Amino acid sequence: MENKQKIFDQLFTQYRDWIFRLCYSYTRSEIQAEDLVQECFSKVWLNLSSFEHRSDYSTWIYRIAANTCLMQLRREKNNPVEYHQKLKDGSSEDRQEYNEDRSTVLYNAIALLNEIDRIIISMVLEDIPQKQIGEVLGITENNVNIKVYRIKRQLKELLSKNN
Incomplete structure (x- = not known):
């Protein structure tokens, strides 16, 4: 003990x-x-x-x-959390409020991802090696690479819509 x-x-x-x-x-x-x-x-x-x-x-x-x-x-x-709805609304007032802090904008966009993608990108942001991410999720390192690429592309699209 x-x-x-x-x-x-x-x-x-x-x-x-x-x-x-x-x-x-x-x-x-x-x-x-x-x-x-x-x-x-x-x-x-x-x-x-x-x-x-x-x-x-x-x-x-x-x-x-x-x-x-x-x-x-x-x-x-x-x-659903209120800021998810505000980001989807896209009014200039909402955009102005969330443009104050880049990290807030990024995390709000991440919050719009599906559950598994949120886990993956959170691990990437923590500098966890992709091999270890694969071990945690039970997928191959190559699959992690593909998913990270797609997640980044999706985040770029979300961020461009809300800027």
Whole structure:
């Protein structure tokens, strides 16, 4: 038990901020992201003793976080976030409001992507190697490359529509 606690503490210290950024990219809410971080690390704690070391801890934890975020998105699917609607509206007032900060505009565009594409682009923005992204998602590195190319193209289209 003491060893489990030590490993958990190390994992929490090492990956907490990384997982927070992933969760925040989905929710755009610090409070919700913190809740999801807690949920992720609860799952890490519960499953730590059954971790089989077939992958790195980082891959395993990121998979837990990505799945937790996806589950949250599915739970909220019937309650779209207000900024999604504002971006789709495209009025000059909305565009002016979201042009204040480039990162806000980018994250709002990312929020319009489908769930898997959001996970992929969030990992790319975290500089996670595409091979590791493939491991997390259970797809080939080549498939990741293709998906990243398509996601970037889609983001360019979304951003050009809202500028």
